[in-house]
Amino acid sequence: MKVGLTDHPRLYARQKSAIDAAIARVIASGRLDWGEEVPAFEAEFANWNGVSQTVAVHSGTTALKVALLALGIGPGDEVITVANTDISTVSAIHFVGATAVFAEIDPTRRTLDPAAAAAAIGPRTAALLPVDLYGQPADMIALCRLARRHGLAVIEDACLALGAEIDGVKVGGFADVTCFSFAPSKHLGSFGSGGAALTSHADLAERMRKLSAYGQSRTRHYVSSPTELCHETYGLNERLDELQAAILRARLPDLATFVSERRAQAGYYSRSLEMESLMLPSPAASTNHSWRNYVIEAPNRDQLAADFHHEGIATNLTYSPALHLHPALLEMGLSRGALPLTEASTDRLLGLPIGPHLELAEIARVVEVAHRILNPR
Numbered sequence: 001m002k003v004g005l006t007d008h009p010r011l012y013a014r015q016k017s018a019i020d021a022a023i024a025r026v027i028a029s030g031r032l033d034w035g036e037e038v039p040a041f042e043a044e045f046a047n048w049n050g051v052s053q054t055v056a057v058h059s060g061t062t063a064l065k066v067a068l069l070a071l072g073i074g075p076g077d078e079v080i081t082v083a084n085t086d087i088s089t090v091s092a093i094h095f096v097g098a099t100a101v102f103a104e105i106d107p108t109r110r111t112l113d114p115a116a117a118a119a120a121i122g123p124r125t126a127a128l129l130p131v132d133l134y135g136q137p138a139d140m141i142a143l144c145r146l147a148r149r150h151g152l153a154v155i156e157d158a159c160l161a162l163g164a165e166i167d168g169v170k171v172g173g174f175a176d177v178t179c180f181s182f183a184p185s186k187h188l189g190s191f192g193s194g195g196a197a198l199t200s201h202a203d204l205a206e207r208m209r210k211l212s213a214y215g216q217s218r219t220r221h222y223v224s225s226p227t228e229l230c231h232e233t234y235g236l237n238e239r240l241d242e243l244q245a246a247i248l249r250a251r252l253p254d255l256a257t258f259v260s261e262r263r264a265q266a267g268y269y270s271r272s273l274e275m276e277s278l279m280l281p282s283p284a285a286s287t288n289h290s291w292r293n294y295v296i297e298a299p300n301r302d303q304l305a306a307d308f309h310h311e312g313i314a315t316n317l318t319y320s321p322a323l324h325l326h327p328a329l330l331e332m333g334l335s336r337g338a339l340p341l342t343e344a345s346t347d348r349l350l351g352l353p354i355g356p357h358l359e360l361a362e363i364a365r366v367v368e369v370a371h372r373i374l375n376p377r
């Protein structure tokens with residue numbers, strides 16, 4: 001039995017009739033652009049997350065970029081973030097002209113350490129950009145308090161943490177802007193690309209809507225009568241498209257169930273692997289992890305990955321090595337040893353299969369293989 005990290009056809013089969021109907025509805029409507037699906041999805045997604053405003057955009061990367069632009073962050077500004085994240089987090093900072101500054105992680109949570117962030121604040125710091133790694137929310141309470149004290153903006157990269165909670169409040173309810181991705185393998189996957197920026201500030205939402213839609217008011221274009229073009233700002237064309245919005249609307253009603261399935265699978269892993277010589281994820285108290293990834297740490301990670309592969313179990317290295325060790329970021333001048341806690345984690349991490357494309361029996365198979373390879377006779 002092979003166990004994979006993703007299985008899009010199998011996941012589609014679970015929601016086929018709703019997805020097929022959504023696609024047919026958009027095609028039959030004839031409104032392939034500026035239709036009703038995007039604003040309807042924005043309202044439903046905002047409601048699901050308990051936040052007043054959702055701006056639906058082309059990707060998680062776009063969400064991060066328009067959030068930074070809408071907050072006025074650009075050349076001369078520094079943004080404090082982490083090096084154990086997707087390249088998109090720092091690319092967004094780079095492409096608005098700002099400078100990323102890496103701070104260390106809390107090694108248990110594996111997210112931005114508030115004390116390290118505080119130490120990294122300087123005269124040019126404009127924002128904190130914590131990442132909710134693997135579905136574990138960063139310490140948003142402490143980070144927002146720190147930001148308020150220094151007059152900084154907070155942009156939260158929650159691309160891996162849809163549905164996660166802190167003190168019973170979903171991520172999205174803490175930062176100035178919280179960014180999500182609908183890449184196919186994320187919690188809520190499109191059939192292409194998608195993303196969203198959530199905020200409770202209506203003015204910020206309107207700026208992000210314009211920045212991602214040619215600098216024009218989107219609402220003007222939702223009316224069917226002809227209106228003169230009016231570009232109020234410069235703007236990109238990085239909106240979510242109607243088909244993806246319809247597909248995401250079809251999938252949203254199952255999202256809570258799918259997150260629960262991830263929690264059950266993670267619970268099974270943690271109970272079954274407890275006795276092994278692995279560092280298991282340990283969710284922070286007061287948070288409800290949403291388990292986009294189940295990531296263990298082991299000193300002999302590469303051998304372990306090879307052994308799993310040999311047994312038909314797919315694993316991944318999200319995100320290893322740390323970003324400052326990639327060629328694109330060498331210009332930062334940080335070499336190995338610059339971020340010891342981040343490097344220790346990223347050098348040892350290994351992601352195991354998890355998600356609603358799997359049955360609990362397949363998680364049990366991964367566990368059985370793990371026991372066998374960790375305890376050779």
Ligand SMILES: *Cc1c(COP(=O)(O)O)cnc(C)c1O
Pocket residue numbers: 058059060061062085086088089131157159160180181182183193194195
């Ligand atoms: C997926 C992801 C992104 C980028 O999202 P895209 O939709 O692929 O652009 C950014 N940050 C993190 C942490 C992610 O996991």
